[in-house]
Amino acid sequence: xxxxxxxxxxxxxxxxxxxxxxxxxxxxxxxxFWYRQDPGLGLRLIYFSYDVKMKEKGDxxxxxxxxxxxxxRFSLILESASTNQTSMYLCASSLPGDRFDTQYxxxxxxxxxx
Amino acid sequence: xxxVEQNSGPLSVPEGAIASLNCTYSDRVSQSFFWYRQxxxxxxxxxxxxxxxxxxxxxxxxxxxxxxxxxxxxLIRDSQPSDSAxxxxxxxxxxxxxxxxxxxxxxxx
Numbered sequence: 001x002x003x004x005x006x007x008x009x010x011x012x013x014x015x016x017x018x019x020x021x022x023x024x025x026x027x028x029x030x031x032x033f034w035y036r037q038d039p040g041l042g043l044r045l046i047y048f049s050y051d052v053k054m055k056e057k058g059d060x061x062x063x064x065x066x067x068x069x070x071x072x073r074f075s076l077i078l079e080s081a082s083t084n085q086t087s088m089y090l091c092a093s094s095l096p097g098d099r100f101d102t103q104y105x106x107x108x109x110x111x112x113x114x
Numbered sequence: 115x116x117x118v119e120q121n122s123g124p125l126s127v128p129e130g131a132i133a134s135l136n137c138t139y140s141d142r143v144s145q146s147f148f149w150y151r152q153x154x155x156x157x158x159x160x161x162x163x164x165x166x167x168x169x170x171x172x173x174x175x176x177x178x179x180x181x182x183x184x185x186x187x188x189l190i191r192d193s194q195p196s197d198s199a200x201x202x203x204x205x206x207x208x209x210x211x212x213x214x215x216x217x218x219x220x221x222x223x
Contacts, residue, residue: 031209040122042202042215043158050209058210090157096209102148103204103211105157 003027004106006091012112019078021109023091031094032074033103034058034066036087043090049074050096081113116141118205120214129223133190137203137214140184144205144212147179149188152200152216161201162188193221 007022023032031050035043035058045058047066055066063085067075074093078085088110092103117140127133139147146165150158162177164170164186170177176189186205190197200216 033210040215043213045210048210094209102160102163104160105150108157 004091004093004104006089006106006109008109009107010110010112012114013078013081014114015082017078017081017113019081019111019113021076021078021089021091021111023074023076023093023106024072025074025093025104025106026072027093027095027104028071029093029095029104030071031096031103032068033092033094034064034074034076035090035092036060036085037090037108038087046076081111083113085111086113087111116144116205116207116212118203118212118214120201120203120217122215122217124218124220126220126222127193129193129195129221131193131221133193133197133219133221135188135190135201135203135217135219137186137188138184139186139203139205139212141205141207142181142184144207146206147177147186148204148206148211149175149177149186150202150204150213151197152202154199158202190219193219195221195223197221 033048034046049068091106164177178187203214204211
């Protein structure tokens with residue numbers, strides 16, 4: 001079974017703080033993704049990575065950065081948290097070459113920025 | 115802009131009935147399609163994936179794909195209260211997925 005874990009289920013931060021969200025997968029997947037999910041908007045892709053030290057912007061990268069120093073770990077960084085970044089953050093991974101490009105999700109981190 | 119459209123619902127069906135969930139996508143390039151189930155406060159869980167035109171069955175679930183009409187559907191037979199959740203449709207573009215906003219399904223006992 002694929003296992004994707006995220007460092008926190010719930011997180012409360014203050015405006016202006018630097019926030020780190022960590023994601024780890026144990027299936028040797030090359031591709032990793034960060035999404036945010038807001039009511040009525042579905043899942044929106046923030047960043048993704050297809051290899052160590054490689055990253056590409058998704059649809060809403062503003063205000064976020066990422067780091068992938070090891071294959072199994074993909075971190076999302078909010079440089080200066082703002083209230084409009086309050087959301088559910090979901091990490092996912094997939095195996096390139098898998099015919100279906102199936103993505104497997106972690107449990108999510110519900111971030112509240114006060 | 116690649117888009118995946120779903121009716122937000124809620125779709126209400128009685129227990130034991132067939133629930134029919136629909137999805138359309140905008141880009142003919144997409145090759146693979148997915149249905150994820152998401153319970154409130156939880157992360158999405160893959161139910162079905164479909165690649166070829168036609169039907170694919172897995173237990174009580176049937177996914178249907180019509181690439182000419184750019185249409186994907188999910189049928190849930192013998193619906194149970196435990197099927198009550200939000201169902202997300204997704205289409206692949208390269209190694210990325212584009213998700214619809216989801217359809218809320220409520221199964222009433």
